[in-house]
Amino acid sequence: MLSAVAKLCCGISYPHSRNAAGLQRVAMTALGEIPLPAWASLLTWPWGNSHVETEGMAEGPNAMEMDLSYRRQGCRALRKALEIVQSPDGWRTERTEDSGDTIYSKVLHGNRKVFRLEAELEAEPDELYDVLFVKVEEMHQWNPSIQHIKVLKHIGKETMVTHEVSAERAGNLIGQRDFLSVRHSLKTGTCIYLGGAATHLDALPPQPGFVRAEDGPTCIVVQSLPGTPGRSRFTWLLNMNVKGWLPKALVNQGLVRSQADFMEHLRRQLAAKGRGSGKQRGGE
Numbered sequence: 001m002l003s004a005v006a007k008l009c010c011g012i013s014y015p016h017s018r019n020a021a022g023l024q025r026v027a028m029t030a031l032g033e034i035p036l037p038a039w040a041s042l043l044t045w046p047w048g049n050s051h052v053e054t055e056g057m058a059e060g061p062n063a064m065e066m067d068l069s070y071r072r073q074g075c076r077a078l079r080k081a082l083e084i085v086q087s088p089d090g091w092r093t094e095r096t097e098d099s100g101d102t103i104y105s106k107v108l109h110g111n112r113k114v115f116r117l118e119a120e121l122e123a124e125p126d127e128l129y130d131v132l133f134v135k136v137e138e139m140h141q142w143n144p145s146i147q148h149i150k151v152l153k154h155i156g157k158e159t160m161v162t163h164e165v166s167a168e169r170a171g172n173l174i175g176q177r178d179f180l181s182v183r184h185s186l187k188t189g190t191c192i193y194l195g196g197a198a199t200h201l202d203a204l205p206p207q208p209g210f211v212r213a214e215d216g217p218t219c220i221v222v223q224s225l226p227g228t229p230g231r232s233r234f235t236w237l238l239n240m241n242v243k244g245w246l247p248k249a250l251v252n253q254g255l256v257r258s259q260a261d262f263m264e265h266l267r268r269q270l271a272a273k274g275r276g277s278g279k280q281r282g283g284e
Helices: 002-011 020-032 061-086 125-134 136-141 248-277
Strands: 045-047 050-052 092-096 102-108 112-121 146-155 159-166 177-187 191-198 218-224 232-238
Touching: 061 146, 061 159, 061 177, 061 191, 061 218, 061 232, 092 248, 102 248, 112 248, 125 136, 125 177, 125 191, 125 218, 125 232, 125 248, 136 146, 232 248
Parallel strands: none
Antiparallel strands: 045 050, 092 102, 102 112, 112 232, 146 159, 159 177, 177 191, 191 218, 218 232
């Protein structure tokens, strides 16, 4: 499996070196060979003025089957998202930022538009893995577009089920939404892969007062830049159905803006972490 992952890491973020069909096969092979994680217990968690109980949730063998199902959902989401990212046809430039970030869009079957952001960041892949996956519940502290994220279930170290609520703030073109998602990670020495998609949990149906949007399949790929220590190539596929009765043009405009805003907040967080730990980058 490691050789397959290494081949995937070496090519995924660089358009000039991609062989889409070959990389898709490598991705499927690598992701299909990940060993099963240790099973985690079901959790309870606070949400607003209420909380979700374990009553009605599966236990014993049924819980193991549920965990395996979530893990498969996460792996499948990552595979499908990588297929979209690697497909070379149909992408057009939507927006280019002063930072050098570029957002591309593509229309999928069913007239659904997805967005791919390409950027370079002053951070190692491990740092981004920590910020974006390990400490996902802290994301609201540095990203004002998020009200909160709660991890509802851990399935080993690679998969989790999360509930996310977007913040109600001025300038939000889409409006407040909540998301129930499975998130899956694949981590190597030089790359991280984060995939996700909407999922279902009987204990947490759609909440009153919120439109439940659906993510995915979506992914983030982070790869070390050869010859440039401390910098990473960042690729983010945003694929979202916001639900509700909103004009597509307004939704697409809001999604592009959300990607650009997220990267601005992420850079500020990375800079703050660097100052707090005394790290110096780029010869500073």
